[in-house]
Amino acid sequence: MTASPTASHAFDRAIALTAAGTNLFKGEVDDSFQNMVGPFGGVTAATLLNGALQHPERIGEPVSLTVNFAGPVQLGAFDLEAVPLRTNRSTQHWLLLQKQDGEVVTSATAFFATRRETWSEQQHEMPAAPAADSLPQLVRSERNWFRNYDFRYVSGLFDPSRSDSTEDADSETLLWTRDNPARPLDFASLTALGDVFAPRIFHRRQRFTPAGTVSLTHYFHADTEQLARAGDRHVLGHARATRMHNNYSDQVAHLWSDDGQLLLTTTQVAYFKE
Template sequence: MSTTPHPFDKALALHHSDIRVGHFTGTTSPDYWNMVGPFGGTTAALALQSVLQHPDLLGTPIALTVNYAAALGEGAFDIQATAVRTNRSTQHWTVTITQPGADGTTNMTTTATVVTAARRDTWSQADLTMPEAPKPEAVDRISIGPSGVAWLDQYEMRPFSGGIPSKWDGSLQHSETRIWVRDAQARPLDFASLAALSDVFYPRVWLRRAKHVPAGTVSITTYFHVGAAELAEVGTGYLLGCAAGQQFFNGFFDQKAQLWSEKGALLATSNQIVYYKE
C-alpha cells in the first residue's frame, strides 16, 4: 500500500494561514507544469479547493468562473477565498490568487467566483445525452513522450475523435474532440479534479485549422451538475469528454465542453474563452 500522496493532491495542498480566515498558501506543482505556467485546470482546481476548505463553506459547488489574468510563476502563491454572501441555501464566493511581485508589490494572477449551494431533491432531467462511443479500452491512449509538457502525463487520454492533428498542414476541419479521460494515476473523482478535467481540452483553434498558433485560456466557467454522492459513484472510472469551438473572431474564440461519467451521467458543462494570436 502506497503512502505517497497523489500528484494532484500534492498540487492542491493548501495551508490555511493565521493571517485571516480564508487565506491559504501553496506552491506550484512541477507535475502539472504547462509551457509557461501551471496547467490552467490546476489553477481552477486550486481556486475551488480554497472554497471547499474554507471553514464557513455551505453546500457543494454549483458554478466556478476562473479568470487567468497572468501565468503563475514557479513557487509560492497566496489564495484568498471570501464568502461575500451567505443565503439560506446558496453562498457566493470571490477568490484571488496572488504572488509576490517585484519591489514588494503583489502580482494578481487569477480571479475567480464560486457559487456553492445545499442541494435539495427536486424533479431532475438530463437533456444532453452522451454521444455514442467505443469502449475506453478499445481506444488507444495518447503517448505523450518527451514533449516537455508535464501535465499531459498526469492524464490518461483516449481520444476517439478529434485528436491532436497528425499533420500541421493548415487544413480546415471541424473543432470537436471526443475523448475518454481520467487521472493517469488512479484517484477517485472529486469536485476539484472535475474542475481540472473541464480544462483538459487543447485549444480548439489548433484542431479547427490544423495550425499550432499561440493560444491560451482567458476565462473558464464550469457548472457542476452533480452532488457528492453522484461523484462518489464515478470513483476512478473514465469520463467521456466533448469539446468544440463555436466562434473564432479577431483574437478570441469560445470553446464549450461536457463531461459525462462512463455510465452516461452528465457531471459538468464548461465554457471558456481563449486568446489566439493570429
C-alpha cells in the first residue's frame, strides 16, 4: 500500500484501522485526542464511520450516522465490528460496534447511498460571520485534542477562566474551525468536526460540570465533490440547545463550507450532572 498524502496527520493516525477478518478491524487509542474521560467523541465517531468506509463491501457515501457512547473508551487496543446489515441496489445499512475487552464501548449505525443529481435547495442559510482569517485562533491546551483543531470563535465562547465569567443569556455558539494542521476535508474529518462544540450546559452556565455526549447523529448533505471543494479551509459551525432537563440536554448544530453550502446537520444528546 502507498501512503496517502495525509497519512502523517494526527487525525489519520487516530482513526486508522487494520483489517482483521470478516467484518472485523483492529485499532489502537493513543492519547493524542484525549479529552476529560477517554478520547474526544468526534474522533471516536470518525473511527466507527471509518469501519464502514474501509470495508471491502461498502457501496456509496455516508448519508447518516448515529453514534452511541456506551462506556469510557480506554487507551490501547480495540476491536471494531463493521457489519453490513442490509445492502440494497444503491443503499446500505451498517452496524458498527467498538469493543474493548469484549465489552461494547461505542455502538453506531450508518446509512450509505449512491446519490444521483436531483432538484436541490438549501433552506437554512449560513449565518453572517466575519472571515475566519480576520479572527484570532483560540489557543488552549487543557485537553490534548484541542491542539488538533483550529478554533476561531465568532460568538458563544465557553471560557470559565475569563474574569467576567457569568452565565450567558442563551446556549448558542458560532465558530470557524478546521483541523490543525490544516487537512483536506473528508467524511471522517467532517464527522469529527461535527462534535467540536462544548456541551451546551458548559456554555449556558459558564462553568464545568460532569457532562458528556451519549448519542450523536450526523446527516451528511455534502458529497465527495463538495467536500473536495471545501478543501482544507475553515468550516462555520452553529450550535444551540433546545431543552435541558433532568440530566440530559440536546444540541442542534449545522456546519457550512466557507462558500455558504450546508455540509452537515448534526444533533446530539448529552448527559450533565446537577
